[in-house]
Amino acid sequence: MSDPIVSTEGLCKRFGEVKAVDDVTFSVERGQVYGLLGPNGAGKTTILRMLTGLERPTAGNLRLFGEPVTPSCAQLLRVGAMVEQAAFVPHLSGMLNLKLWWEAGGTSFADADLDNALAVAGLDSAIDRKVRTYSQGMKQRLGFARLLLSRPELLILDEPTNGLDPGEIREIRELIGRLTDDGATVLLSSHHLNEVEQVCTHALVINHGRLVADGTVSELIGSSGAVYVEVDDRDRAQAILAALPSVSDVQQQGDGLVVHMRDGRRSDLAAAITTAGLRLETLMPTQQLEDAFLDLLAAQEVAS
Amino acid sequence: MIALLRTEFVKAARRTRTLIIALALVGLPTLIVVAIKARGNRPDRGDRGEGLFRLASQSGLLVPGAVLSVMSGFLLVVIAGSIAGDSVASDASWGNLRYVLMRPVSRGRLLAAKASVAGVLIWAATILVAIAGLIAGIALFGVHPVNVPGLSLGGTGAGFQLSTGALVARTALGAAYVAFSFSALLAMGTFFSTLTDTATGAIGATIGVYIVSEILDSISQLGVVRYGFPTHYSDAWTTMFTANTFSHDMIAGVVVQAAYFVVFSAAALWWFRTKDIRS
Ligand SMILES: Nc1ncnc2c1ncn2[C@@H]1O[C@H](COP(=O)(O)OP(=O)(O)OP(=O)(O)O)[C@@H](O)[C@H]1O
Ligand SMILES: [Mg+2]
Numbered sequence: 280m281s282d283p284i285v286s287t288e289g290l291c292k293r294f295g296e297v298k299a300v301d302d303v304t305f306s307v308e309r310g311q312v313y314g315l316l317g318p319n320g321a322g323k324t325t326i327l328r329m330l331t332g333l334e335r336p337t338a339g340n341l342r343l344f345g346e347p348v349t350p351s352c353a354q355l356l357r358v359g360a361m362v363e364q365a366a367f368v369p370h371l372s373g374m375l376n377l378k379l380w381w382e383a384g385g386t387s388f389a390d391a392d393l394d395n396a397l398a399v400a401g402l403d404s405a406i407d408r409k410v411r412t413y414s415q416g417m418k419q420r421l422g423f424a425r426l427l428l429s430r431p432e433l434l435i436l437d438e439p440t441n442g443l444d445p446g447e448i449r450e451i452r453e454l455i456g457r458l459t460d461d462g463a464t465v466l467l468s469s470h471h472l473n474e475v476e477q478v479c480t481h482a483l484v485i486n487h488g489r490l491v492a493d494g495t496v497s498e499l500i501g502s503s504g505a506v507y508v509e510v511d512d513r514d515r516a517q518a519i520l521a522a523l524p525s526v527s528d529v530q531q532q533g534d535g536l537v538v539h540m541r542d543g544r545r546s547d548l549a550a551a552i553t554t555a556g557l558r559l560e561t562l563m564p565t566q567q568l569e570d571a572f573l574d575l576l577a578a579q580e581v582a583s
Numbered sequence: 584m585i586a587l588l589r590t591e592f593v594k595a596a597r598r599t600r601t602l603i604i605a606l607a608l609v610g611l612p613t614l615i616v617v618a619i620k621a622r623g624n625r626p627d628r629g630d631r632g633e634g635l636f637r638l639a640s641q642s643g644l645l646v647p648g649a650v651l652s653v654m655s656g657f658l659l660v661v662i663a664g665s666i667a668g669d670s671v672a673s674d675a676s677w678g679n680l681r682y683v684l685m686r687p688v689s690r691g692r693l694l695a696a697k698a699s700v701a702g703v704l705i706w707a708a709t710i711l712v713a714i715a716g717l718i719a720g721i722a723l724f725g726v727h728p729v730n731v732p733g734l735s736l737g738g739t740g741a742g743f744q745l746s747t748g749a750l751v752a753r754t755a756l757g758a759a760y761v762a763f764s765f766s767a768l769l770a771m772g773t774f775f776s777t778l779t780d781t782a783t784g785a786i787g788a789t790i791g792v793y794i795v796s797e798i799l800d801s802i803s804q805l806g807v808v809r810y811g812f813p814t815h816y817s818d819a820w821t822t823m824f825t826a827n828t829f830s831h832d833m834i835a836g837v838v839v840q841a842a843y844f845v846v847f848s849a850a851a852l853w854w855f856r857t858k859d860i861r862s
Contacts, residue, residue, distance in 0.1 A: 334859040335857075375593075383587055384687070
């Protein structure tokens with residue numbers, strides 16, 4: 280198996296007494312779209328800064344493309360990153376910012392993927408205006424243009440839709456969608472749960488610097504809480520499901536059943552229903568990621 | 584490295600501030616020369632250390648030295664301090680530093696490029712003052728040799744004459760010495776600039792150190808300690824014009840500047856390579 284694109288092991292970062300990141304271990308494989316979820320101050324940005332070589336971990340290991348991360352390490356050439364908001368040299372035009380940024384790495388601007396980047400930025404003639412005159416949304420789009428210049432394999436995005444209006448948010452999400460369709464691996468932080476739900480295949484949940492959950496988005500939604508089931512014979516299904524060890528409670532609701540699970544997977548429910556010869560019409564989590572997320576955070580608060 | 588030097592130079596040079604500084608550096612010497620002309624050539628006028636100024640109207644070739652001697656004490660310090668203090672902190676204050684480092688650009692090289700650009704701008708500022716003085720001086724006073732009277736400048740020796748060739752050579756050497764005397768300031772400013780994300784803080788600290796150094800240097804009770812101050816030998820070059828000597832203090836000045844430069848450059852490099860980049 281090839282190396283994971285991103286991997287961390289026991290990653291810690293302390294600022295004096297504050298443990299901003301505390302023993303975080305995870306990995307991102309090629310093609311995965313990972314959401315890094317957490318409330319304000321959870322340590323999301325700190326993790327992304329360490330991944331891009333801007334901050335040094337207090338302890339732990341950090342690898343990109345299988346190689347350890349050091350300040351300005353060569354693997355960063357394969358990464359397109361935006362940490363906190365996009366920022367530029369304000370007295371230069373958008374275009375000159377792109378050019379100087381690119382050329383600072385010692386490469387010719389002709390080698391950059393400029394056409395694609397400009398199409399993404401969609402700034403038209405504003406690209407020749409000073410960045411000082413840009414709105415936050417324009418800067419953010421120029422930020423995407425900049426990170427796409429190198430045709431990156433991995434995108435590291437820190438709250439990419441922060442500060443944007445709904446139209447711009449949709450554009451950025453569609454853009455991320457297009458990039459992942461083209462095979463990009465993504466690690467993006469967010470506190471918008473619906474964003475992670477829409478955009479990501481996987482999610483990490485962190486709180487107070489600690490990893491609370493790591494899995495596919497559907498696992499996270501399904502791993503705690505309830506599932507809504509519709510079958511042709513509701514009463515029989517209720518008896519069958521209530522007897523399963525992974526189920527704690529089954530209630531009737533509307534035309535279907537709400538099944539509360541202790542653990543296990545939703546597919547266990549489906550299997551039990553179909554083996555009993557019943558017809559499964561609908562099976563879906565009643566919970567959105569938001570609930571799962573809040574549950575996880577609440578569970579962690581109780582534990583600590 | 585060449586690419587970095589070029590990109591950093593464009594970023595620094597294209598600022599409105601750079602243009603304003605350049606205009607001031609051309610305008611002020613011109614004003615000074617016009618003022619000398621207006622005052623007229625009255626050698627008996629009271630002299631409080633004006634040194635070169637009293638002679639300046641004899642020849643346009645002496646004007647650059649005269650102008651540098653007044654401007655290097657404060658105005659050029661402020662300008663050089665702004666340039667050096669801004670070197671790293673400007674990118675940091677825009678939030679752009681982290682993106683440059685993600686390019687990825689080695690921190691040591693980036694710092695070297697930024698400091699070099701600041702150094703070039705400081706030398707350019709000094710040379711610009713000299714050239715503006717020279718042009719205005721020649722326009723108003725022409726090109727002549729200069730007669731320096733013996734006692735008038737507080738010296739004891741006999742008077743002497745400076746040929747036009749000597750004037751040109753000594754002016755060039757003097758300007759180079761003035762520019763080189765900002766080496767300590769350049770390295771200190773760069774170091775302060777790596778410590779903070781607010782450019783004004785780094786600029787203030789750099790200029791502050793120089794002003795304190797100048798004040799302390801004027802307290803003679805401090806004795807030999809003063810020889811180590813970065814500003815102590817700043818004016819050593821003026822004896823080339825006023826006493827016809829190349830003072831040994833110029834060599835001491837170069838050594839002191841070089842020492843500060845090495846120490847603060849090393850500190851800046853060490854800190855910039857270790858620090859967490861948060862901006
Ligand atoms: N330089 C620093 N010095 C001290 N504490 C810091 C520093 N940087 C971050 N922290 C602390 O580390 C913790 C994590 O901060 P971080 O910026 O990574 O959070 P975040 O998850 O990105 O939050 P947000 O959603 O608000 O962006 C916070 O408690 C923050 O106060
Ligand atoms: Mg953050």
